[in-house]
Amino acid sequence: MYRFLRFPILLVGLFLAVSSFAANNPQPALTTEDALGPQVVQPIEFPHNRHAGLRNPADPTNSDPLKGGMEINCQYCHTYARRSAVAGIPPLQKCIGCHQSIESVRNKPRIVELFKYWDAKKAVPWKKVHDLPDFVRFNHERHIKRFVEQQDRPVQEACGYCHGDVKEMTVARRQKPLSMGWCATCHEKDHPVVAEGGTPIAGQAYWYSFQKPVAQDKSAVVKAKGPNDCWQCHK
Amino acid sequence: MSVSNLLENWSQVRHAHPVDDKPHDPYKWAMAIDLDACTGCNACSVACFAENNIPVVGKERFQHGQQMHWMRVERYWDEDGREFPDQGFQFLPMMCQHCEAAPCETVCPVAATNHTADGLNSQIYNRCIGSRYCSANCPFKVRYFNWYDYPTDEMVWPAEMTQQMNPDVSVRSKGVMEKCTFCVQRLSAAKVTAKGEGRIVREGEVQTACQQACPTGAISFGNLVNPESRVHKQWEAQQVDLVKDKQEKDESDEKAVLRGYRILEELRAYPSVMYLERVRESAV
Structure with missing residues (x-):
């Protein structure tokens, strides 16, 4: 009996289980051990x-x-x-530019390695x-x-x-x-956009055009968020 | 952007431009195309393919309506009773019109297409889920869908050709919508240079690929807000106003040749491209 209901009930159950799990697990904190690159x-x-x-x-x-x-x-x-x-x-020249006159470390293994690339006229990969x-x-x-x-x-x-x-x-x-969410955490902050003396920091007026009203705190510093339209960062 | 943030700012995502509280400043990119100068040579279309990594789909897919040309040159035949060799046609280069109240933006279920601060209709490939609703709602039919994975499955660009691709433009994969961007990669490069020097982008500093390739200079592109720009002058001379859906032209000056119009203006999409009507008899 009600065998035809089994599958829908299973689906509903699965949905509830997954959604309750998702609701209890907000996005992980942005700077965790996982954030470390390889x-x-x-x-x-x-x-x-x-x-x-x-x-x-x-x-x-x-x-x-x-x-x-x-x-x-x-x-x-x-x-x-x-x-x-x-x-x-930096090009290898820049390393050598200093290191050719630093005799004290010239025989250290890493510097020897560096000069091998230099003598072979090859860039360090x-x-x-x-x-x-x-x-x-x-x-x-x-x-x-x-x-x-x-x-x-x-x-x-x-x-x-x-x-x-x-x-x-x-x-x-x-x-x-x-990640994009991490970039946005900074771009969503209110940053001062007027330098001391009231001069707008170059060309930031256009930030306002896609923004909520400009925040102005007690110190009367005009603030706005970083650019946030998609094409600012996405090709 | 979380879902709650998206819902909270829904009215902003659906923002129709221009509005009084948020004027275009300092940029509003716009175009003017002189159809009298257009010879229909398709150089603009080719330049667009090269600049924007657009796949060439081939004859068969073209016949299936799966062409990808962001810039196409439409042909219109005169119906004046003349037979083929003498029956000239008119050309009309057609690309995304970057409408201020774009019909595509309001229907996207995931807000993958929306407006940028400088009046561009943006398309975000990563967010697009390929519902194709925007294309259905576009009155100009300038949105193109990736029916196939052109770069990998279809090998549109074999290994030796990948070096000619533009690194500043994404290569789109299967299942996303794409369209003319007004060469946004060039715009942002110019904006970065200008911003570093504490000024706005000067007239002539940035060109779109189609404009650059046009042998007759039929296409002009620039910042409509800047009164010095050629586009601004053309729009003004033709008495075409961005914010109006019906242009009321003052024809009292007989010397002025008023031939500027925008396509399907009555739909109130407020396109950013103005066309200048052809004055000579159609090409024979």
């Missing part, structure tokens, strides 16, 4: 911490490589970030760590212009919004999910 094996284990890390105050001559960094600006090597869509990987899908249009220049040039934030902080604390890493590893 460990990318590079041809040379490049020590970001040694180059960009903070100096060790107890060691003014910076002689111990295990203890302090050189505080080199990210943009010294990743020089294209401020003027093009991609940050770029670095692997990509932060790889966005092909349908995404991301522009480094806009973000550097906004945060570093217009708002005068420290370079490592601005880069770190997406790349994590690279100065603590050796080989860089992806720290943030770099």
Whole structure:
């Protein structure tokens, strides 16, 4: 009896089970262990911490490589970030440009490896760590212009919004999910769009056109959200 | 964007432009096509194929109505009693009209097509579920559906041809709708350059592929908001107003040749493309 009802009841039951499960499980927190990218094996284990890390105050001559960094600006090597869509990987010339006159580390295995590429006149085949899908249009220049040039934030902080604390890493590893939802968490925030003195930060007026009314807090700082129309980032 | 966020902002997603509280500023991309200059050479269509990674579907699929040309040149034959060799035809390049109140936008079940701040009708391939409702509702029939997986299954671009593809444009897969984007990849590149220099995009700084390829310069494209732009001047001279569904033209000036019109204006879709009527006798 009622055999014909079995399958629909099963379906309804399944739906209820799945939907109750879904309702109790909101989206996972955005920065979890899962957000970590794969460990990318590079041809040379490049020590970001040694180059960009903070100096060790107890060691003014910076002689111990295990203890302090050189505080080199990210943009010294990743020089294209401020003027093009991609940050770029420095050419081998840039590495050699410094290292040919740093005799103290010349015989370290990684530097020997580096000079092998140089003598063979071959580029180091670095692997990509932060790889966005092909349908995404991301522009480094806009973000550097906004945060570093217009708002005068420290370079490592601005880069770190997406790349994590690279100065603590050796080989860089992806720290943030770099998913659309993650990008949107920042683009949905109210950011100040008027610099001190009331000058609008270049060309951001058009942000308003697709936005809710501009938020204005007690400090009378005009704020708006980042660009959020689909074609801003999607090809 | 979560579902709750989408529902909360539904009225925004369905925003019809232009409206008083949200004017187009500083950009409103628009086009003007002079049909008197158009020779129907199809260079625009070819340029569009090359720029936007559009698959060439072949004769058979074309006959099945599965063609993918974002830019097509329509032919209209005069019915004035003349026989074929002497019966000239008229050409009309037709692409997405980027309507301000686009009929396609209101019917998309997943809001995959919506309006950008600078007045473009955007199409998001990743969000599209292929219901094809937008195409059914488009009065200009300028939306094209991917019936096949052209890049992989159909091998439209064999290995040696992939190098000629435009990296700034997605290669669409099976089951998504696509259409003319007004070469949005060029627009955003120009906007980034301009924004970095603290100005808006200048007239002539950005061209669409069809405009660039047109040998007679029939197509002009630019920022309608900018009073210096050629498009703005043409629209103004022809007394075509973006926000009106019926143009009332002041014909008191006899010297002015008023031949600007928009297609199917009475449907109140407010297209962003103005055509200039042909004045000479049709080509023989």
